[in-house]
Amino acid sequence: MGWAIALHGGARDIARTVTPERREIAEVGLRHCLQIGVAALKESRTAMDVAEIVVRELENNPSFNAGRGSVLTEEGTIEMEASIMEGSTKRCGAVSGLSTVVNPISLARLVMEKTPHIYLAFDGAEKFAREQVDFSTSTESNSHPETVGCAVVDSLGNCVAATSTGGRVNKMVGRIGDTPIIGAGNYANYLCAVSATGMGEHIIQATVARDVAALMEYKGFSVKEAANYVIGNMEKGTCGLVAVSYNGEVAMPFNTSGMFRACATEDGYSEVGILA
């Protein structure tokens, strides 16, 4: 038992597309974000707070960007999305089609806490953001990460998953990926929390995050067995995920050439990795 945290900065063909120098920079970023999460857990912050803090850190960290302004639609616009889910209550929040919000994950949490809904998108989501007090928006085109995410279980056994993305390079305008889709790129229940990354359309079709939890729930798999099973059934080169279980276990499988990842558990285990 005890707390555990696993985070990612995206799974893709890193071996071929990210230089060793950029990988070193990314590794520093991963350690930094992990430290932030571990420190918050040691202070007994809730899983919800920890997941949000860590994903904000990942969203703001330039290490996980594929390059300045690279995550743009085919028309050169930005459409960010995010979702967050609390396993013990199944409360969730999701946003899509954001262009001015600095931290989409925080807006997703506000949707969950301040509206009767789960998912707001495009103009409606931007309008909601502007109505929030002390909420940061910006019209500068900063770099945005492809996909980042975090799965956390706190010392009370509560699991939370949070995932955020700048989208997919050159996607069609209005295309929504897996990140804001509860059960696809992000999911948590009383057993586990899962954040996925990779090719969004594949992840949606395979309901990746829900399937990890469903295998635990309906077949009694451990989080590692469930995560490995789901990734093993995905087409090679399409998917990675991080997951934690209610009893403090972690899993970080992927079938791409790399996934920016890090994890730590209360009993002292920790790991940072990029390539397979």
Next chain:
Amino acid sequence: MGWAIAVHGGAGVDPCLPMERQQEAKDLLLHCLNLGVSALKASLPAIDVVELLFDYRLPESENAVGQPTENGLLPTVKIHANVVAFDKILQNGALSEKELSSLESCIQNGDKMPCRKGMLPDFQMNGVPINIYEPETVGCVVVDSEGHCASATSTGGLINKMSGRIGDSPIIGAGTYANGMCAVSATGEGEAIIRATVGRDVAALMEYKGLSLQESVDFVINKRLEDGKGGLIAVSSNGEVAAGFNTSGMFRACATEEGYFEVGIWQ
């Protein structure tokens, strides 16, 4: 084995819905079902059959208040006539005389059509009283004679929702889902359906726990929706059909090649 089809016109029905409206709904459901059955008998693939039903255009009717939506769908547009008028009152405060008399006769139906026994008068969906709420969602699930399953769901959204709010209908795994074993279309409180990953869970229970189609449907409705209200229709790759709901009613119709047939609103 063989083909099977189910259609729904939404879960959460006013228990005091006038008899003539109930009959209109059933007629429309039956009409859509027959369209689907004809297509299946002509060996159209499942994915084409589901889309075919969503192309159905309602003929002009003097009973219909308000315009049909752009996709021409809504077998329930006549039933929604009351609520279209209600929306206008809430938003604009002005109705034509014809709309007003149509609305009044429905509100005052108490002495013509008593409410169904056993229904709590304060039943709510998404916080809206059941005599105002309208299920804006329609759906269809089909398995063709090759055993291929397809699901389609379409919605006008939630009455009075926040701008930009997305519900369960376009969320793969929530309001809509299909795989090699089954196809599912859900309706009801969208947020509850998303939380419960309704569509995917029906399939996962069959796949991972070996439950039958009906057992999976019942489990999801009774155990996974928790406090949420909703319903669903489903077919399996071996020609079964199932429906379930925990609401006051769900407009539905289903048929199988083996000859099973049902058109219904209530439990």
